[in-house]
Amino acid sequence: MLQIIKKIYKTILSEKTRIKLHHTKFFIRGFFYSGSKVTCVCCxxxxxxxxxxxxxxxxNAVCPSCNTLERNRVLYLYLRDRTNFIYDKLSVLHFAPEYKLEQIFRKRKNLTYISGDINPELAMQQVDIQSIGFPDxxxxxxxxxxxLGHVPDEFKALSELRRVVKPDGSVIIMTKIYEDLSATFEASGMQNAENQEIFRKHGKDFPERLKxxxxxxxxIDLAKEVGNLAAAKYGLGENELIYLCKRKA
Ligand SMILES: [Zn+2]
Structure with missing residues (x-):
């Protein structure tokens, strides 16, 4: 019976609507955890x-209300406090947008903001990172x-990112690093801890691959930079590194 209800739910509602409903549920959950011990910078x-x-x-991973993870809060805190992202006029492309971050960025009047995903249900535009439909x-x-772990051809993706970013622009990259791997391991048919398909597990050579x-x-290790107390208060986790990439001349 539950399976039939699930099937009807999926047939009637689009993926976008289902995601919205999902997040309404999280918003309500947040009220049950109101307190003063931790602060979510995203909501x-x-x-x-x-x-x-x-x-x-x-x-200490998920925000009870906006459902952001450690890496989402690290990214937002970095953009908010360490860059010109909040006040300068900037054109922004955001791949595989995290629900809450997309909501925040779309409201910012200083940004010309586009989110993109290979699945058009998950972003404003369908964009293949291996063939980005925007000019140089x-x-x-x-x-x-x-x-990048989910993209079949990572070097094609990097070449496209390099092409569409301005010469003085920034590509902000995060990924899971498998600490036990000195070199990135590539294979088809792998899954990550969230049961999503991946084409590679990034190892310690990840910065070299970007170079x-x-x-x-x-x-940038923001959790380390802000110190243990602030990192715990804002739920920044450990080893959520930001790879700030600028085009080589
Ligand atoms: Zn939150």
Whole structure:
């Protein structure tokens, strides 16, 4: 019976509507965790705690209200406090947009913002990162978090990112690094901890791969920079690194 109801639900409602409903549920959940111990920078609310997440449960991971993860809060805090993202006029391309971050960015009047995904239900436009349908030198900022592991041809994607970012623009990349791998491991038919298809597990050579793709790379460990107390209060996790990429001259 439950299976039939699920099937009807999926048939009647589009993926976009289902995601919206899903997030309404999270919003209501947030009221049950109101408190003062932790602060989510994405929804600007205070809670008793962040909630566990993942197949292998990570503590203090998910915001009870806006459902952001550690890496989403790291990214937003970085953009808000360490860059000109909040006030300068910028053209932005955001791959595989995280629901809450897309909501925040779309409201910002200083941004000409486009989100893109290979699945048109999940973003404003259908965009294949291996063949980006925009002219050369077009974007000031490109956000690409936890995307490159899912792309069949990573070097084609990097070459496209390099092509469409302006010469002085920034490509902000995040990915999961498998600490036990010194070199990235590529194979078909793999899955990550969220049961999503991946084509590679990035190892410690990830910055080298970005450099080989034509970028200068700065690695930012925001949780370390803000210190243990602030990192715990904002739920920034550990090893959520930002790879800030600029086009090599
Ligand atoms: Zn939140």
């Amino acid at each position: 600007n609310k205070n809670f008793t705690k962040f909630l566990p997440h993942g197949n292998v449960k990570r503590q 030198n077009h974007f000031d900022v490109i956000i690409c978090s936890h995307v 080989n793709g034509g970028f200068e790379v700065a690695i």
